[in-house]
Amino acid sequence: MKLLTANFLTCAVKGCKAAASSYPLHFKDAELELQEVDFQPEFIHNIIPRIDWEGLRVMANELGFPKIPDSKPEGDALNDEQTMRDLHRLLLETHVVEGRLCCGNCGHEYMIKEGIANFLLPSHLGKTKNSIVEIRVYADGFPL
Protein backbone atom coordinates (compact mmCIF):
# COMPACT_ATOMS: atom_id res chain seq x y z
CA MET A 1 0.00 0.00 0.00
CA LYS A 2 1.66 3.18 -1.18
CA LEU A 3 1.56 6.08 1.30
CA LEU A 4 -0.11 8.30 -1.30
CA THR A 5 -3.26 6.16 -0.94
CA ALA A 6 -4.07 7.92 2.34
CA ASN A 7 -4.56 11.16 0.40
CA PHE A 8 -7.73 9.68 -1.11
CA LEU A 9 -9.16 7.85 1.91
CA THR A 10 -11.55 8.71 4.69
CA CYS A 11 -13.30 6.85 7.50
CA ALA A 12 -15.78 4.25 6.18
CA VAL A 13 -18.28 5.08 8.97
CA LYS A 14 -21.15 7.00 7.36
CA GLY A 15 -21.52 9.43 10.25
CA CYS A 16 -17.86 10.47 9.95
CA LYS A 17 -18.10 11.58 6.31
CA ALA A 18 -19.20 15.12 7.20
CA ALA A 19 -16.66 15.52 10.03
CA ALA A 20 -13.46 17.38 9.10
CA SER A 21 -11.45 15.30 11.58
CA SER A 22 -12.16 12.07 9.64
CA TYR A 23 -9.53 13.17 7.07
CA PRO A 24 -6.70 12.46 6.81
CA LEU A 25 -6.69 9.13 8.59
CA HIS A 26 -3.64 8.77 10.84
CA PHE A 27 -1.05 6.02 10.46
CA LYS A 28 -0.14 4.26 13.72
CA ASP A 29 2.73 1.80 14.21
CA ALA A 30 3.37 1.90 10.47
CA GLU A 31 6.03 -0.45 9.18
CA LEU A 32 7.35 1.21 6.03
CA GLU A 33 9.09 -0.41 3.10
CA LEU A 34 10.99 1.21 0.26
CA GLN A 35 10.53 -0.19 -3.23
CA GLU A 36 12.73 1.74 -5.62
CA VAL A 37 11.32 2.78 -8.99
CA ASP A 38 12.86 4.92 -11.73
CA PHE A 39 12.78 8.66 -11.01
CA GLN A 40 9.93 10.10 -13.09
CA PRO A 41 9.78 13.89 -12.58
CA GLU A 42 6.98 14.28 -15.16
CA PHE A 43 4.78 11.90 -13.17
CA ILE A 44 5.45 13.88 -9.97
CA HIS A 45 4.56 17.12 -11.81
CA ASN A 46 1.21 15.63 -12.83
CA ILE A 47 0.46 14.08 -9.43
CA ILE A 48 1.09 17.28 -7.43
CA PRO A 49 -2.04 19.12 -8.70
CA ARG A 50 -4.14 15.97 -8.02
CA ILE A 51 -3.27 15.71 -4.32
CA ASP A 52 -4.49 17.47 -1.23
CA TRP A 53 -1.32 19.13 0.04
CA GLU A 54 -2.44 19.71 3.63
CA GLY A 55 -3.39 16.03 3.97
CA LEU A 56 -0.03 14.97 2.56
CA ARG A 57 1.86 17.33 4.88
CA VAL A 58 0.03 16.05 7.96
CA MET A 59 0.76 12.45 6.98
CA ALA A 60 4.44 13.13 6.21
CA ASN A 61 4.94 14.92 9.54
CA GLU A 62 3.29 12.13 11.51
CA LEU A 63 5.55 9.58 9.85
CA GLY A 64 8.63 11.70 10.54
CA PHE A 65 9.23 12.49 6.88
CA PRO A 66 10.78 15.97 7.25
CA LYS A 67 11.38 17.17 3.73
CA ILE A 68 7.92 18.20 2.58
CA PRO A 69 7.49 21.85 1.49
CA ASP A 70 4.92 23.76 3.56
CA SER A 71 2.92 24.64 0.47
CA LYS A 72 2.26 22.90 -2.82
CA PRO A 73 5.24 23.45 -5.15
CA GLU A 74 4.40 25.61 -8.16
CA GLY A 75 6.36 27.29 -10.95
CA ASP A 76 10.14 27.22 -10.39
CA ALA A 77 9.81 24.96 -7.34
CA LEU A 78 8.76 22.17 -9.74
CA ASN A 79 12.22 22.32 -11.30
CA ASP A 80 14.01 21.80 -8.01
CA GLU A 81 15.42 18.31 -8.43
CA GLN A 82 15.93 17.60 -4.73
CA THR A 83 12.31 18.48 -3.90
CA MET A 84 11.09 16.29 -6.78
CA ARG A 85 13.31 13.40 -5.64
CA ASP A 86 12.03 13.71 -2.06
CA LEU A 87 8.44 13.70 -3.32
CA HIS A 88 9.20 10.78 -5.63
CA ARG A 89 10.40 8.79 -2.62
CA LEU A 90 7.35 9.70 -0.54
CA LEU A 91 4.69 9.35 -3.26
CA LEU A 92 5.87 6.47 -5.44
CA GLU A 93 8.44 4.47 -3.48
CA THR A 94 7.20 4.25 0.11
CA HIS A 95 4.78 1.46 1.06
CA VAL A 96 3.04 0.63 4.32
CA VAL A 97 3.30 -3.09 4.98
CA GLU A 98 1.85 -3.39 8.49
CA GLY A 99 0.15 -0.97 10.86
CA ARG A 100 -3.15 0.81 11.39
CA LEU A 101 -5.06 3.77 9.96
CA CYS A 102 -7.06 5.65 12.59
CA CYS A 103 -10.03 8.00 12.28
CA GLY A 104 -9.62 11.26 14.19
CA ASN A 105 -13.40 11.54 14.56
CA CYS A 106 -14.71 8.17 15.77
CA GLY A 107 -11.39 6.59 16.76
CA HIS A 108 -11.95 3.46 14.69
CA GLU A 109 -8.72 1.74 13.65
CA TYR A 110 -8.33 -0.01 10.30
CA MET A 111 -5.72 -2.77 10.31
CA ILE A 112 -3.13 -3.05 7.55
CA LYS A 113 -1.70 -6.53 6.96
CA GLU A 114 0.71 -7.45 4.16
CA GLY A 115 -0.07 -4.07 2.60
CA ILE A 116 -3.85 -4.67 2.48
CA ALA A 117 -5.89 -2.32 4.67
CA ASN A 118 -9.14 -3.73 6.03
CA PHE A 119 -11.95 -1.15 5.88
CA LEU A 120 -14.76 -3.60 6.64
CA LEU A 121 -16.71 -2.34 9.63
CA PRO A 122 -17.78 -4.62 12.46
CA SER A 123 -21.56 -5.10 12.42
CA HIS A 124 -22.10 -2.78 15.43
CA LEU A 125 -20.73 0.12 13.35
CA GLY A 126 -23.59 -0.33 10.90
CA LYS A 127 -25.42 2.22 8.85
CA THR A 128 -28.53 3.20 10.79
CA LYS A 129 -28.74 6.52 12.59
CA ASN A 130 -28.99 4.78 15.94
CA SER A 131 -25.66 3.07 15.57
CA ILE A 132 -23.98 6.31 14.55
CA VAL A 133 -25.15 7.87 17.81
CA GLU A 134 -23.61 4.93 19.64
CA ILE A 135 -20.30 5.47 17.86
CA ARG A 136 -20.19 9.12 18.85
CA VAL A 137 -20.78 8.24 22.51
CA TYR A 138 -18.04 5.65 22.29
CA ALA A 139 -15.69 8.16 20.65
CA ASP A 140 -16.23 10.73 23.42
CA GLY A 141 -14.61 8.40 25.91
CA PHE A 142 -11.81 7.50 23.56
CA PRO A 143 -8.33 8.86 24.27
CA LEU A 144 -7.40 10.30 20.88
Added chain:
Amino acid sequence: MLPTPCTAHVPFDTIYEPAEDSYLFLDTLSSASETAWLTQHFPATTPSPTILEVGSGSGVVLAFLAANSPTILGRADVLSLATDLNRTACLATRETVVKAIAAQQNTDPTTSPSTTDTNRAAAAAAAQENPSAVKSTHLSTLQSNLASSFKAGSIDILLFNPPYVPTDAVPRAPTATDFVPAGSRSEQFERESYLLSLTYAGGKDGMEITERLLADLPRVLSPRGVGYVLLCAQNRPREVAERIRGWREGVDGATGWCAEIAGFSGVKAGWEKLVILRVWRECIREE
Protein backbone atom coordinates in the same frame (compact mmCIF):
# COMPACT_ATOMS: atom_id res chain seq x y z
CA MET B 1 -5.88 -6.08 -29.94
CA LEU B 2 -4.40 -5.09 -26.59
CA PRO B 3 -3.07 -7.94 -24.42
CA THR B 4 -5.30 -9.41 -21.69
CA PRO B 5 -3.62 -9.35 -18.25
CA CYS B 6 -2.40 -12.68 -16.93
CA THR B 7 -4.53 -14.17 -14.11
CA ALA B 8 -2.77 -17.55 -13.83
CA HIS B 9 -1.94 -16.86 -10.15
CA VAL B 10 -5.58 -16.22 -9.10
CA PRO B 11 -7.31 -18.90 -6.96
CA PHE B 12 -10.76 -19.08 -8.55
CA ASP B 13 -12.37 -21.12 -5.76
CA THR B 14 -13.54 -17.89 -4.08
CA ILE B 15 -12.86 -15.30 -6.80
CA TYR B 16 -14.90 -14.60 -9.94
CA GLU B 17 -13.13 -15.99 -12.98
CA PRO B 18 -12.97 -13.53 -15.90
CA ALA B 19 -15.97 -14.26 -18.13
CA GLU B 20 -18.12 -12.71 -20.86
CA ASP B 21 -18.90 -9.63 -18.74
CA SER B 22 -15.23 -9.03 -17.87
CA TYR B 23 -14.25 -9.30 -21.53
CA LEU B 24 -17.05 -6.91 -22.53
CA PHE B 25 -15.42 -4.44 -20.13
CA LEU B 26 -12.02 -4.87 -21.80
CA ASP B 27 -13.50 -4.58 -25.31
CA THR B 28 -15.52 -1.49 -24.36
CA LEU B 29 -12.63 0.39 -22.73
CA SER B 30 -10.34 -0.33 -25.68
CA SER B 31 -12.93 0.41 -28.40
CA ALA B 32 -12.06 3.27 -30.75
CA SER B 33 -15.02 5.35 -29.57
CA GLU B 34 -14.29 4.94 -25.83
CA THR B 35 -10.57 5.52 -26.24
CA ALA B 36 -11.31 8.73 -28.14
CA TRP B 37 -13.77 9.87 -25.48
CA LEU B 38 -11.41 9.13 -22.58
CA THR B 39 -8.37 10.71 -24.24
CA GLN B 40 -10.35 13.87 -24.87
CA HIS B 41 -11.88 13.88 -21.36
CA PHE B 42 -8.49 13.49 -19.61
CA PRO B 43 -6.01 15.53 -21.73
CA ALA B 44 -2.37 14.67 -20.95
CA THR B 45 -1.81 18.20 -19.59
CA THR B 46 -4.35 17.69 -16.76
CA PRO B 47 -3.52 16.16 -13.34
CA SER B 48 -2.88 12.39 -13.16
CA PRO B 49 -6.20 10.50 -13.09
CA THR B 50 -7.08 8.16 -10.21
CA ILE B 51 -8.71 4.89 -11.34
CA LEU B 52 -10.74 2.81 -8.87
CA GLU B 53 -12.16 -0.62 -9.59
CA VAL B 54 -14.87 -1.55 -7.10
CA GLY B 55 -15.25 -5.27 -6.37
CA SER B 56 -12.19 -5.97 -8.46
CA GLY B 57 -12.07 -9.78 -8.02
CA SER B 58 -9.17 -11.08 -10.12
CA GLY B 59 -8.28 -7.47 -11.00
CA VAL B 60 -8.31 -8.18 -14.73
CA VAL B 61 -10.33 -5.08 -15.73
CA LEU B 62 -8.28 -2.61 -13.68
CA ALA B 63 -5.01 -4.25 -14.78
CA PHE B 64 -6.10 -3.96 -18.42
CA LEU B 65 -6.90 -0.24 -18.15
CA ALA B 66 -3.81 0.65 -16.09
CA ALA B 67 -1.33 -1.36 -18.17
CA ASN B 68 -2.82 -0.13 -21.46
CA SER B 69 -3.38 3.46 -20.29
CA PRO B 70 -0.93 4.91 -22.87
CA THR B 71 -3.23 3.54 -25.60
CA ILE B 72 -6.63 3.94 -23.94
CA LEU B 73 -6.11 7.27 -22.13
CA GLY B 74 -3.21 8.62 -24.14
CA ARG B 75 -1.15 8.86 -20.93
CA ALA B 76 0.68 6.48 -18.57
CA ASP B 77 0.62 8.69 -15.46
CA VAL B 78 -2.37 6.99 -13.82
CA LEU B 79 -2.85 5.96 -10.18
CA SER B 80 -4.79 2.72 -9.80
CA LEU B 81 -6.80 1.65 -6.74
CA ALA B 82 -9.11 -1.27 -6.02
CA THR B 83 -11.53 -2.54 -3.40
CA ASP B 84 -12.99 -5.98 -2.74
CA LEU B 85 -14.84 -7.56 0.20
CA ASN B 86 -12.76 -10.72 -0.16
CA ARG B 87 -9.22 -10.42 1.19
CA THR B 88 -8.00 -13.16 -1.15
CA ALA B 89 -9.34 -11.13 -4.09
CA CYS B 90 -7.47 -8.04 -2.80
CA LEU B 91 -4.18 -9.96 -2.86
CA ALA B 92 -4.99 -11.37 -6.32
CA THR B 93 -5.90 -7.95 -7.74
CA ARG B 94 -2.69 -6.36 -6.52
CA GLU B 95 -0.64 -9.08 -8.17
CA THR B 96 -2.59 -8.94 -11.44
CA VAL B 97 -2.27 -5.15 -11.75
CA VAL B 98 1.40 -4.92 -10.74
CA LYS B 99 2.34 -7.79 -13.09
CA ALA B 100 0.35 -6.39 -16.04
CA ILE B 101 1.95 -2.94 -15.70
CA ALA B 102 5.42 -4.52 -15.47
CA ALA B 103 4.74 -6.78 -18.45
CA GLN B 104 3.58 -3.98 -20.72
CA GLN B 105 5.43 -0.93 -19.48
CA ASN B 106 8.73 -2.30 -18.17
CA THR B 107 11.57 -0.55 -19.93
CA ASP B 108 14.04 -3.28 -19.01
CA PRO B 109 12.89 -6.30 -21.03
CA THR B 110 15.49 -8.61 -19.48
CA THR B 111 13.81 -8.38 -16.07
CA SER B 112 10.28 -8.09 -17.40
CA PRO B 113 8.03 -10.91 -16.21
CA SER B 114 6.31 -10.93 -19.60
CA THR B 115 5.18 -14.37 -20.57
CA THR B 116 5.16 -13.87 -24.31
CA ASP B 117 7.85 -12.88 -26.77
CA THR B 118 5.44 -10.32 -28.25
CA ASN B 119 5.22 -8.50 -24.90
CA ARG B 120 8.98 -8.62 -24.51
CA ALA B 121 9.54 -7.23 -27.97
CA ALA B 122 7.00 -4.46 -27.31
CA ALA B 123 8.71 -3.59 -24.01
CA ALA B 124 12.10 -3.52 -25.70
CA ALA B 125 10.79 -1.22 -28.42
CA ALA B 126 9.24 1.08 -25.80
CA ALA B 127 12.52 1.14 -23.88
CA GLN B 128 14.46 2.27 -26.92
CA GLU B 129 11.90 4.90 -27.78
CA ASN B 130 11.79 6.50 -24.35
CA PRO B 131 14.17 5.19 -21.67
CA SER B 132 12.80 7.33 -18.80
CA ALA B 133 9.12 6.83 -19.69
CA VAL B 134 6.47 7.34 -17.03
CA LYS B 135 5.03 4.05 -15.78
CA SER B 136 1.54 3.62 -14.35
CA THR B 137 1.49 2.96 -10.63
CA HIS B 138 -0.78 0.79 -8.48
CA LEU B 139 -1.40 2.62 -5.18
CA SER B 140 -3.25 -0.07 -3.25
CA THR B 141 -6.02 -2.61 -2.99
CA LEU B 142 -8.28 -2.24 0.02
CA GLN B 143 -10.60 -4.72 1.66
CA SER B 144 -13.63 -2.46 1.64
CA ASN B 145 -17.33 -2.22 0.94
CA LEU B 146 -17.79 -0.56 -2.50
CA ALA B 147 -16.25 2.95 -2.49
CA SER B 148 -17.16 3.80 1.12
CA SER B 149 -13.55 4.27 2.27
CA PHE B 150 -12.75 6.91 -0.37
CA LYS B 151 -13.13 10.60 0.34
CA ALA B 152 -15.41 12.89 -1.63
CA GLY B 153 -14.16 13.78 -5.11
CA SER B 154 -11.18 11.41 -4.92
CA ILE B 155 -11.87 9.24 -7.99
CA ASP B 156 -11.58 10.21 -11.68
CA ILE B 157 -12.42 6.86 -13.33
CA LEU B 158 -14.53 4.26 -11.51
CA LEU B 159 -15.07 0.75 -12.88
CA PHE B 160 -17.76 -1.60 -11.55
CA ASN B 161 -18.71 -5.06 -12.76
CA PRO B 162 -21.27 -5.67 -10.01
CA PRO B 163 -23.02 -8.75 -8.68
CA TYR B 164 -25.99 -8.28 -11.04
CA VAL B 165 -27.84 -11.62 -10.95
CA PRO B 166 -31.37 -11.29 -9.48
CA THR B 167 -31.56 -13.27 -6.21
CA ASP B 168 -33.97 -13.46 -3.27
CA ALA B 169 -31.57 -11.60 -1.01
CA VAL B 170 -28.05 -10.18 -0.97
CA PRO B 171 -25.50 -12.02 1.19
CA ARG B 172 -24.27 -10.47 4.44
CA ALA B 173 -20.92 -8.63 4.38
CA PRO B 174 -17.97 -10.85 5.35
CA THR B 175 -16.14 -10.58 8.68
CA ALA B 176 -12.61 -11.56 9.67
CA THR B 177 -13.72 -15.10 10.58
CA ASP B 178 -14.67 -15.78 6.95
CA PHE B 179 -10.99 -15.82 6.05
CA VAL B 180 -9.54 -18.15 8.69
CA PRO B 181 -9.07 -21.69 7.31
CA ALA B 182 -12.23 -23.75 7.73
CA GLY B 183 -12.20 -27.03 9.66
CA SER B 184 -14.10 -29.72 7.80
CA ARG B 185 -14.51 -30.24 4.09
CA SER B 186 -18.20 -29.28 4.26
CA GLU B 187 -17.39 -26.10 6.21
CA GLN B 188 -14.83 -25.23 3.57
CA PHE B 189 -17.37 -25.82 0.79
CA GLU B 190 -19.93 -23.63 2.57
CA ARG B 191 -17.32 -20.91 3.02
CA GLU B 192 -16.35 -20.93 -0.64
CA SER B 193 -19.98 -20.92 -1.79
CA TYR B 194 -20.65 -17.93 0.43
CA LEU B 195 -17.64 -15.94 -0.86
CA LEU B 196 -18.55 -16.76 -4.47
CA SER B 197 -22.15 -15.62 -3.86
CA LEU B 198 -20.73 -12.15 -3.13
CA THR B 199 -19.52 -12.02 -6.74
CA TYR B 200 -22.92 -12.56 -8.38
CA ALA B 201 -25.91 -12.18 -5.99
CA GLY B 202 -27.58 -8.86 -6.72
CA GLY B 203 -30.85 -9.17 -4.75
CA LYS B 204 -34.06 -7.63 -6.14
CA ASP B 205 -33.81 -7.17 -9.95
CA GLY B 206 -30.09 -7.81 -9.45
CA MET B 207 -29.83 -4.12 -8.61
CA GLU B 208 -29.45 -3.88 -4.82
CA ILE B 209 -25.64 -3.58 -4.77
CA THR B 210 -25.53 -1.51 -7.97
CA GLU B 211 -28.07 0.94 -6.47
CA ARG B 212 -25.79 1.45 -3.45
CA LEU B 213 -22.83 2.21 -5.71
CA LEU B 214 -24.85 4.54 -7.96
CA ALA B 215 -26.09 6.45 -4.92
CA ASP B 216 -22.48 7.04 -3.87
CA LEU B 217 -21.19 8.10 -7.33
CA PRO B 218 -21.93 11.86 -7.03
CA ARG B 219 -19.97 11.87 -3.76
CA VAL B 220 -16.91 9.85 -4.71
CA LEU B 221 -16.40 11.05 -8.31
CA SER B 222 -14.37 14.21 -8.88
CA PRO B 223 -15.98 17.00 -10.97
CA ARG B 224 -14.34 15.45 -14.07
CA GLY B 225 -15.04 11.92 -12.83
CA VAL B 226 -16.60 9.17 -14.94
CA GLY B 227 -18.06 5.84 -13.88
CA TYR B 228 -18.41 2.67 -15.96
CA VAL B 229 -21.07 0.29 -14.64
CA LEU B 230 -22.06 -3.03 -16.18
CA LEU B 231 -25.73 -4.07 -16.19
CA CYS B 232 -27.58 -7.12 -17.48
CA ALA B 233 -30.95 -7.09 -19.27
CA GLN B 234 -32.90 -7.92 -16.06
CA ASN B 235 -31.40 -4.78 -14.43
CA ARG B 236 -33.31 -2.71 -17.07
CA PRO B 237 -30.27 -0.69 -18.17
CA ARG B 238 -32.25 1.82 -20.26
CA GLU B 239 -34.42 2.74 -17.27
CA VAL B 240 -31.31 3.09 -15.09
CA ALA B 241 -29.71 5.42 -17.67
CA GLU B 242 -32.90 7.51 -17.85
CA ARG B 243 -32.96 7.83 -14.06
CA ILE B 244 -29.31 8.99 -13.92
CA ARG B 245 -30.08 11.65 -16.55
CA GLY B 246 -32.57 13.05 -14.06
CA TRP B 247 -29.94 13.60 -11.32
CA ARG B 248 -29.42 17.27 -10.46
CA GLU B 249 -26.97 18.93 -8.08
CA GLY B 250 -25.57 22.32 -7.21
CA VAL B 251 -27.40 25.65 -6.85
CA ASP B 252 -30.82 25.38 -8.55
CA GLY B 253 -29.74 22.00 -9.91
CA ALA B 254 -27.38 23.68 -12.37
CA THR B 255 -25.34 20.53 -12.94
CA GLY B 256 -26.90 17.50 -14.54
CA TRP B 257 -25.65 14.00 -15.26
CA CYS B 258 -25.17 12.05 -18.45
CA ALA B 259 -25.49 8.31 -19.00
CA GLU B 260 -24.71 6.59 -22.28
CA ILE B 261 -24.36 3.01 -23.43
CA ALA B 262 -20.62 2.66 -24.03
CA GLY B 263 -20.66 -1.03 -24.91
CA PHE B 264 -23.02 -4.01 -25.15
CA SER B 265 -23.11 -7.66 -26.13
CA GLY B 266 -25.58 -10.36 -27.14
CA VAL B 267 -28.45 -8.48 -28.79
CA LYS B 268 -31.59 -10.65 -28.75
CA ALA B 269 -34.95 -9.42 -30.05
CA GLY B 270 -33.74 -5.84 -29.86
CA TRP B 271 -32.47 -6.10 -26.25
CA GLU B 272 -28.83 -6.28 -25.19
CA LYS B 273 -27.90 -9.06 -22.78
CA LEU B 274 -25.10 -7.04 -21.16
CA VAL B 275 -24.63 -3.26 -21.22
CA ILE B 276 -21.89 -0.97 -19.93
CA LEU B 277 -23.09 2.51 -18.99
CA ARG B 278 -20.76 5.49 -18.95
CA VAL B 279 -21.94 7.95 -16.28
CA TRP B 280 -20.52 11.46 -15.86
CA ARG B 281 -21.36 15.08 -15.02
CA GLU B 282 -22.23 17.28 -17.93
CA CYS B 283 -19.96 20.29 -18.43
CA ILE B 284 -20.62 22.87 -15.77
CA ARG B 285 -22.50 25.61 -17.59
CA GLU B 286 -20.91 29.05 -17.74
CA GLU B 287 -23.04 32.02 -16.76
